[in-house]
Structures are given as structure tokens and as C-alpha cells.
Amino acid sequence: MERLIDELRKLPGVGTKSAQRFAFHILRASDQDAESLSSAIRNLRQHLRLCSICNNVTDIDPCSYCSNATRNPHLLCVVEEPTNITSIEKTRSFNGLYHVLHGTLSPIHGVGPEHLRLQNLWSRLADAVEVILATSPTVEGEATARYIADELHRRSNSLRISRIATGVPAGSDIEYADEVTMTRSLENRREM
């Protein structure tokens, strides 16, 4: 029991109290439920891999996005981490495919282009019409987008390369926008 509590406490946001509650719940659960949870944890690690096309975390290769025939294969969205795919899927406004970098350029931390999963991006360009660079508008995310945009321009003349807009968040008053965000919001203005 104590070993289980110790293990559960390692989960993010779970303290001793919660770990005890989880442990007692598992103690009282049916054999089947306990076994399901146990094997789900084991299976996750045994079967999880990166999609050979887009580098998304997946249990089947190619992943469910890359193998989905209803998605637009000519539109690629480049993101930093697999979790970012969820953010973009929630919008229900993107129907293309993804490419996960697993990081951002960060010279200070010794992360160069060779540490990002870029090789299989270059090999996907033949089919692509547009590449949307959806790295975060942080220093590292902007540097990464700039680097990839330059490389894409070098490798293809016809490709459309775009960057997600930086600006005032929806529902927010411009009074609360910081100066950099307000500057970008003005620069990124679009015709109405």
C-alpha cells in the first residue's frame, strides 16, 4: 500500500492526501478495474512511439491524423509539442496534417536545429501547398519559426509559408495588452 502511495505521489499535482485517496479507491475497486489500470499504464509505455511521418506520439504508425483520408494533406501545421495538437484540434478550424518538432531552438540551452525533428519535415514538402508555423510567440518559438521559414524558402519556391497571428486575445480589452502584443497586433492587422 505504501509503495503504491509513493508511486502515485509522483503524478503532477498529486500530494500525499490525494495519493491515499487514489490508493484506497484502487483497493476497493474490482479486480478487473485494478488490472485494467495496471495494464493500461504498462501498455502505454510498451506501445507508444512517434509517428514516422509527423512525430506525434501514437500507438499506431502512421498516427490517426496522418492516416486519416478526410484531412487535407497539402496543409501542414508545425507545432512544438504533441500537446499543441490538442489546442489546435479544439478550434475545429484546421483540417490539415501536423508536424511535431519536439522542442524549440534555444542556443542558450544548446538546442540547435539538429536537435529538432526537422529531417522528416523537409521530406514532406513535395505534397505541401502551405506550411503554417504554429510555434508559440515566445523568443524561442519565434526564432524557431524564423529558422524554419528561411529553410523552407530555400528548399521550395512555390510553398506558402505562414505564421499564426500574435495579438490581443479574444474577449480581452486592449487596455490590458502589453506593448509587444499591441505592436504585433497593429503590425498583423488585416483588411476588413
Add this chain to the structure above:
Amino acid sequence: MERLIDELRKLPGVGTKSAQRFAFHILRASDQDAESLSSAIRNLRQHLRLCSICNNVTDIDPCSYCSNATRNPHLLCVVEEPTNITSIEKTRSFNGLYHVLHGTLSPIHGVGPEHLRLQNLWSRLADAVEVILATSPTVEGEATARYIADELHRRSNSLRISRIATGVPAGSDIEYADEVTMTRSLENRREM
């Protein structure tokens, strides 16, 4: 003394404690400082008016922006309130003139176009090349921008009408962007 404390307490964010500290400070100040503060308050109200061109709050008419010959008179930025001008000035990336609406459309609260200071906007269009609609990306701000954009299109064929970008704020991770902001950030994407 008590009357002064009562008056000071009406200032936003000032409670009894702060009001007392202010009052004692004024008590101890020189005659000259006390008189300066008193007359500054009186003068503000006596001399303050709205600029006849842009509706900004000003003590001279036209205001310091409208009478500044170094600013670009062909570029107009439409904002909700005079305080929004400060937000945009801080960016140091806008050198045009302003137009203050003093409100947003809000049918629920009975605010229609006739309640906004729009008449003197229409009369400024002859000189304008571009009008940037910098109302907030809130429901009311978007409705106001849409209404003004439609009116501007109706009144001028050659005018460029633009809207500030809604998107992920600078320095923020896309993981923290809500769905509407992320959707707009994708829609407002620009070529790189």
C-alpha cells in the same frame, strides 16, 4: 480634515487608510504644494474638453496629436476610449492620428451608432488612406468594428480598412490560448 478624507476616499482604489495618509501629507505640505494640487484639480475640469477633430480629451483644441505636423494625417486609428490612445502610443509603432468613439455599440444597454462620436469620423475621410479599427476584440468591440467597416466601405471605395490582429499574446505559450483566440490566430495568420 474629515471632509477631505471623505473626498479622497472616492478615488478608485483608495480606502480610509490611504485617504488619511493623503490628507496628513497634504496637511504637512507647503502652502504652495497644497494650492498647486487644489488648482490642478479645478483647472482640469475647467479647461478640459474634447478635441473637435478626434474627440480625445484635451486642454487645447485641436489636441496635441491632431495639431502635430510630424504625424501622418492619412492614417487614422479608431479607438473606444481616450485611455486606449496611451496603449497604442506606448508601442511607438503608430504615427498616424486617432479617433475616439467614447463607447462601443451595445444593443443590450441601448447604445446604438447615434450614441458614438461617429459624425466627425465620416467628415475626416477625405484625407484618409487607411483606417485601422482598434476597438477591443470583445463582443461589443467586434460589433462596433464591423459596423464602422461597413459604413466606411459604403462611404468610400478607395479607403483601406483594417482590423488589429486577434491572437496569442507575445511571450505566451499557445497551450494557454483559449479556443476562440487560437481560431483567430490561425485565421489571421500572415505570410512569412
